[in-house]
Structures are given as structure tokens and as C-alpha cells.
Amino acid sequence: MKAERFIASRLKTKGEMAIVLIAISFFVIIIAQSVSSGFRRTIGREISAVSGDIQIAPTFQNYLDNDDPITDSPSYLENILNTKGVEVVQGVIYAAGIAKKGSVIRGVLFKGISSPDSSLHAIVPKELASSLNLSEGDEFYAYFSSKRLKIRKLTVTSVKEDMLGSTQNIIVEMPISDLRRVNGWKEHQVSALEITLDEKYRSSEALKEKAAEIGAIIYSNASDEDEMLVAVSSAESFAHIYDWLELIDLNVIVILALMIIVAGFNMISGLLILLFRNISTIGTLKSLGMRDKGIASIFLRITASIVVKGMLVGNACALILCIVQKITHLIKLDPTNYFVSYIPVEIDFARIVIYDSIAFVVIMLLMLIPCMFISRIDPSETSKTE
Numbered sequence: 432m433k434a435e436r437f438i439a440s441r442l443k444t445k446g447e448m449a450i451v452l453i454a455i456s457f458f459v460i461i462i463a464q465s466v467s468s469g470f471r472r473t474i475g476r477e478i479s480a481v482s483g484d485i486q487i488a489p490t491f492q493n494y495l496d497n498d499d500p501i502t503d504s505p506s507y508l509e510n511i512l513n514t515k516g517v518e519v520v521q522g523v524i525y526a527a528g529i530a531k532k533g534s535v536i537r538g539v540l541f542k543g544i545s546s547p548d549s550s551l552h553a554i555v556p557k558e559l560a561s562s563l564n565l566s567e568g569d570e571f572y573a574y575f576s577s578k579r580l581k582i583r584k585l586t587v588t589s590v591k592e593d594m595l596g597s598t599q600n601i602i603v604e605m606p607i608s609d610l611r612r613v614n615g616w617k618e619h620q621v622s623a624l625e626i627t628l629d630e631k632y633r634s635s636e637a638l639k640e641k642a643a644e645i646g647a648i649i650y651s652n653a654s655d656e657d658e659m660l661v662a663v664s665s666a667e668s669f670a671h672i673y674d675w676l677e678l679i680d681l682n683v684i685v686i687l688a689l690m691i692i693v694a695g696f697n698m699i700s701g702l703l704i705l706l707f708r709n710i711s712t713i714g715t716l717k718s719l720g721m722r723d724k725g726i727a728s729i730f731l732r733i734t735a736s737i738v739v740k741g742m743l744v745g746n747a748c749a750l751i752l753c754i755v756q757k758i759t760h761l762i763k764l765d766p767t768n769y770f771v772s773y774i775p776v777e778i779d780f781a782r783i784v785i786y787d788s789i790a791f792v793v794i795m796l797l798m799l800i801p802c803m804f805i806s807r808i809d810p811s812e813t814s815k816t817e
Contacts, residue, residue, distance in 0.1 A: 449701045453741025454748065456694035460786055461749035463686045467679050468782065469757075469775030474672060475633040477770075478665045481602065483521075483625025484633060485642050486668070487649070487660050500620035501660065507652035511645055516632040521545060522621030524610040530555075530603060532563045532571040539601045541573065543610030543621075551609060553585040556593035558600040566590065573603075575613050583609065592772065624660075635673040638664035672770065691790050694741075695797035702734055702801045727802040734798050742787055753778050 478484075489499055503522030511520055524543035529536050537559060546552075553573070555565055565571060565587050573583045585605060593600040611620065632641055642664035649660055666673045753776045756762055760773035 449697060449737050450741045450744065452697045453694050453738055454745035456690040456697075457742045457745030457787065457790065458749045460687055460690050460790060461746055461783055462752065463683045464782055464786055465749070465753045465776045465778055466774060467683045468777035468779050470679055470771070471633070471676050472630065472777045473775040474676065474770055475630065478669055478672065479627055479633070482665055482668060483523075484628040484638060485626040485645055485662055485664050486623050487626065487645070487662050488623035489658065490661055500614070500616050500622065501624075501658045503619050503621045503624065505624075505649075505657045505660075506654040507648055507657070510648045510652050511626070514641075514645060514648065516629045516641060517626055517645075518629055519627040521625055521627075522607070522619075523623055523625050524607055524614065524616075525622045526575055526610055526613060528576060529574040530559065530563060530571055531574065532565060532569070535563050537562060537601075539573075539603050541575070541610060542602050542604050543607030544604050546606040546608075548588075548606065550606075551583055551585050552588040552605065554589045554591055554604040555587050556600040556602060557590055558593050559603070560587070560590045573605075581613050583613070592766075626662075635666040635677060638666040638673075642667070687786060687790070691793050694738075694790070695794045698734055698738065698794055699797060699801050701737070702730060702798055703804065705730060705733065706801060706804055727799075730802065731795065731798055735795060738791060738794055742791065746783065746787065750778065 489501065508520065511517060521544075526541045526543070528539060528541050530539045531537075539559065553571075555563075560566065563571060567587055567590060569587050570584055571587070573585050575581045575583070607621070611618070614620075626645065628638070628641060632638065642662045646662040649662060653659075756774060756776050757778070762774045764771055764773055766772045
């Protein structure tokens with residue numbers, strides 16, 4: 432083994448171009464994986480902020496009449512809080528209404544959330560704020576269509592990005608205490624319960640499984656006094672977005688396969704050239720009694736060195752770009768098509784190691800194909816050629 436390592440270190444090969452091509456392949460793989468993870472985490476967080484990961488509500492909700500409240504502390508609440516992955520359960524109130532400033536009016540959905548500030552304020556999505564010409568500190572009128580018309584004068588405390596398009600840009604957040612007064616509800620009455628899960632449970636399948644688990648808890652633990660409620664996951668409420676995320680993940684797998692194939696065939700051609708250039712060396716080693724396996728290991732060591740160098744260069748360049756994008760949001764996107772205004776990236780070192788390992792192993796397995804050429808070299812023929 433020491434002899435093979437020594438010979439591999441002495442054989443000269445110009446592998447700069449191969450290193451560059453390998454680096455490009457690994458660069459693309461890491462960028463694709465980081466962007467995919469970034470989209471999933473960023474959009475998952477946004478959906479969770481809008482409607483929770485799982486929503487517990489009546490089978491049919493009427494946001495116009497608001498005459499069917501539920502309690503925010505059902506008898507099975509403790510069972511839900513003890514469910515693995517559940518972080519927060521909070522009550523919210525929804526109420527349809529109209530936002531008006533000057534002569535401009537817009538139909539909106541007011542959402543009451545827990546707030547330490549009891550003043551009449553609102554958090555308005557960016558698109559709605561633009562259409563009403565609102566900015567922080569401005570005031571507008573809110574009209575609520577309950578049993579009798581009620582009006583509130585709200586102050587804009589924040590304008591937020593509306594990543595989810597039409598789904599989010601009509602939701603105006605305000606203190607839950609004031610919406611209770613608007614609806615004439617008691618202290619513990621809400622429209623729905625929103626559950627926030629640990630981020631690792633935000634894949635489409637995991638969300639559906641958790642919703643089914645919580646639905647079973649409700650069914651088996653509800654008392655006679657509890658309302659009949661259902662648990663709906665955000666993967667069902669925002670199915671089109673999760674389908675789009677699944678498509679991105681599929682694209683990453685395709686890119687991984689293509690880049691491995693490109694890098695593999697590049698290294699196959701490079702190794703064949705290296706073998707042809709060293710036919711006489713191979714013949715000499717065979718005549719000295721070295722087996723084909725030992726000779727192959729020499730060239731595989733050289734190849735592995737090139738692949739590792741390319742992998743390190745590609746990873747370093749990809750990580751630098753990802754860090755810059757994560758901090759600066761340098762590369763922008765059209766949020767109407769991609770739900771976000773910039774390319775989100777998430778550096779997942781565990782996945783990077785997994786993808787690097789898969790790519791390295793597959794490339795090295797492909798290198799066994801040109802190594803079969805070694806067994807065809809006849810020492811006597813190479814000596815005649817010399």
C-alpha cells in the first residue's frame with residue numbers, strides 16, 4: 432500500500448481542468464440544495480405565521496356573521512400541547528370587513544392575535560398598504576359587518592411583506608381583545624386555534640400526519656361540552672404552494688444526478704487519458720509483479736485526489752455565495768411568481784455532507800470502468816513498443 436501511495440504521488444498529471452469541472456459540478460449541487468432548503472424554510476415560516484401549521488376550527492366557518500365562536504381552552508388542550516413537535520397553541524379571531532382611507536376602500540380579513548399593546552393598531556400587508564396609500568403611523572377606518580355595523584379607527588404600526596400573494600395580502604392583524612369586543616364575544620372565545628410546530632415537521636407529509644394525529648386526539652378526548660372541530664394542516668390549505676416546493680425538491684434530485692453524471696464522465700475521460708499516457712509505466716509495474724488491482728489503486732488515488740480538490744473548491748465557492756446571499760439578499764426574485772422577493776438560502780451542513788458523499792462514491796465507482804483497461808495491457812507488448 433505504501434508503494435502504491437508513493438507511485439501515485441510521483442506520477443505527474445495536469446488535472447487543473449478536471450478540478451475546475453468537478454468544482455463546477457459540486458458548486459451547482461450545493462447551490463441547488465441550499466436554495467431548495469431556503470425556499471422550504473422561508474415559505475414554511477411564512478405560512479406558519481399566517482395561519483399556523485395546523486388549524487383547529489369548526490367544519491364550516493362564517494367570517495361574515497361571526498356567530499359560531501369556540502373556546503380557546505378545550506378539555507383536550509393539554510393532550511395537544513403534549514404531542515411531539517407541538518410548540519405553541521394560540522387562539523385567533525377572524526372577521527371579514529372593509530378597510531377605508533379617504534375614498535379608497537378594500538375588502539379585507541381582520542385577524543385578531545395576542546398582543547401586549549391594547550391600543551387600536553394594525554399590521555398591514557405591503558400590497559394593501561400600497562393600494563390604500565398607508566405607511567407606518569397612518570390611520571384608516573375599519574368597518575366590520577357583524578349583526579350591526581361597527582367602525583374602528585386603526586393606526587398602522589407595521590407594514591409587512593406579503594410573500595404568499597393574494598392569500599396573505601388581504602389579512603390585517605390587530606389585537607384580539609378588540610375583535611372580541613367587535614363580535615361581542617367573551618374572554619376565552621375565538622374563531623380557531625392555530626398550532627405552531629417544530630420546523631422539522633413542516634414537510635407536506637409530516638404536516639398531514641400531525642394533523643391526522645391531532646384530529647384523532649380531538650375525536651378521542653373531546654367532552655360533551657366541547658365543540659365539534661376538525662384539524663386542517665397548512666399543507667392542505669396551501670396545497671399549491673407545497674406542490675411547488677415538492678417540484679423544487681425533485682429538480683434538486685435531477686440536478687444532483689446530472690452533475691454526478693457530468694463529473695463522472697469528465698473523470699472517466701481524464702482517467703483514460705492518464706492511463707494511455709502511462710501505458711509503459713503500467714507495463715513496467717506488471718513486469719515487476721504488481722497486480723492489476725494494485726495498479727488500479729494507484730490511478731484511483733490520483734483520481735480521488737482530483738475529485739476531493741474539486742469538491743473542496745466547489746463547496747467553498749458555493750458556501751461563500753450562499754453566505755453573501757443570506758446576508759445581503761443580493762439576487763432578487765419576482766414575488767408574484769416565486770412567493771418571495773429574493774432567493775432564500777439555507778446552509779444545511781448535514782445535507783451538504785450527504786450530497787458530497789453520494790457524489791464522491793458514485794464518481795469513484797464510475798472510475799472502475801476505465802480501470803478495466805489496465806487488465807488488457809500486456810507487459811511484453813509495451814516493452815516492444817518502447
